[in-house]
């Protein structure tokens with residue numbers, strides 16, 4: 001192959017990848033949608049200019065959770081397997097980030113390595129759990145039960161690691177109180193590392209990550225792989241009878257979802273410089289399901305928007321007491337199930353789409 | 362002519378119900394063959410055994426020269442067996458186009474995928490319904506869509522379980538033409554069918570299954586004249 005030929009080939013590959021940003025598995029297409037998306041990102045990018053550092057750090061906190069939500073969207077909304085235990089991968093990666101950074105330190109951008117390793121550990125753990133579940137023919141509601149058990153077992157285990165014997169290198173696990181004091185993310189830079197404390201710099205990094213992950217997921221979901229995932233959700237038996245190894249696809253989707261939860265977990269630890277076993281507890285495990293269900297699980301855009309909106313609402317309610325906020329979350333979930341089972345944001349987006357169409361015609 | 366499928370001593374029982382009672386059966390490559398028998402005779406179960414959805418208690422299945430008895434379903438499909446089920450097995454919430462994409466995307470990509478999907482839309486008379494959710498197609502259209510999907514895996518052998526169930530006479534005749542078309546492209550077809558007119562339209566040879574055993578096998582004329590077959594099957598076919 002000549003150089004120009006291979007250049008054409010890679011260009012056409014890039015083009016076909018970009019074409020997958022739109023497709024039947026994701027809502028939103030055309031200049032209107034992408035213009036709106038660009039505006040939303042621009043507004044989000046301008047936000048730190050208008051708010052104080054503390055508020056911006058708080059907004060960064062919302063962004064952290066969107067990865068776990070999008071991952072759950074892939075597993076539950078697209079592949080049809082309701083995981084109740086995404087927090088297992090979240091927590092494992094959160095602890096992994098702590099253990100690795102407390103041992104390696106924060107110099108030379110080693111925190112970024114810790115982030116990558118933590119995501120890999122969480123994703124690998126999800127791959128193993130997924131393998132045993134799907135190859136063990138566990139289906140339907142039992143997936144929820146198994147995954148919930150996994151996260152609760154991890155929580156219970158971590159809660160009893162208070163003794164001094166529970167240490168990995170320099171890092172004490174600290175039982176119920178959890179780990180703290182690990183370094184935040186640092187970017188190696190000429191003339192001194194940039195430390196990403198909660199504030200504008202971390203916010204921009206997270207915003208960039210959200211955009212990249214969101215676009216990457218859109219491409220994946222509209223690819224042949226995504227096609228097979230939604231087909232499995234609709235009729236796994238038929239998918240097998242088209243020659244696909246259904247268990248393999250389910251396991252891979254689960255691992256991807258787990259890696260996204262792990263990304264949230266590692267970022268969460270880096271953001272607040274602490275992680276506790278309760279991050280894997282029942283309440284924590286239930287919340288991602290609420291965000292994804294309320295926004296809409298069958299569309300990645302709805303999941304993303306829904307999660308941010310619900311989180312922001314939750315945060316403003318927590319001022320009045322966290323128990324109260326949880327009750328409202330429960331009520332919101334109930335309302336969604338009763339009024340718009342496909343999700344409030346999806347419902348709104350479908351409605352908007354219809355209005356647009358009828359205007360045009 | 363070589364046998365594309367050879368089944369020997371196939372046996373399967375669910376508790377007391379024997380769905381396959383030592384079936385010996387072979388199918389020449391390139392033919393169209395019909396499997397008939399009264400309700401509950403074990404026709405669908407025979408298909409499920411061929412597809413690896415049930416593990417046989419005894420017996421072997423040889424397909425295209427190799428023993429596939431121990432293979433998983435998806436592996437058998439990859440070897441070249443494809444199926445249209447008795448109950449339409451399509452992705453109801455997905456568009457017609459997506460249904461076809463999932464079926465064809467493993468073998469075809471890019472422009473050839475698009476071209477083949479257009480060809481299949483014409484073949485099934487579903488042009489113009491590309492974006493329709495498959496679940497709201499008419500029953501006959503769903504059957505055709507599933508036949509088209511079954512073709513997507515590039516099968517050597519196509520199993521069809523009652524492809525014309527619930528179709529109008531017109532649709533049934535058209536289905537027969539579709540199957541002749543597929544057969545002329547080299548696909549061997551084994552179809553379970555109740556409608557004798559349709560059986561005559563597509564097949565020259567027929568096998569009768571009764572209580573999980575092969576009761577008779579022969580040309581259509583032989584089967585229709587067979588006194589035992591009339592008793593167990595044809596006499597009750599109109600019921």
Ligand SMILES: Nc1ncnc2c1ncn2[C@@H]1O[C@H](COP(=O)(O)OP(=O)(O)OP(=O)(O)O)[C@@H](O)[C@H]1O
Nearest residue numbers: 375378380398399400401402403404405406407447
């Ligand atoms: N998984 C199973 N467990 C127990 N019994 C079964 C099972 N599958 C089939 N059977 C029984 O085996 C017998 C054969 O069923 P099968 O569906 O193969 O018949 P069929 O010839 O396809 O009938 P029809 O013409 O009604 O489609 C029936 O009595 C059925 O109840």
Ligand SMILES: [Mg+2]
Nearest residue numbers: 404405406447
């Ligand atoms: Mg049957």
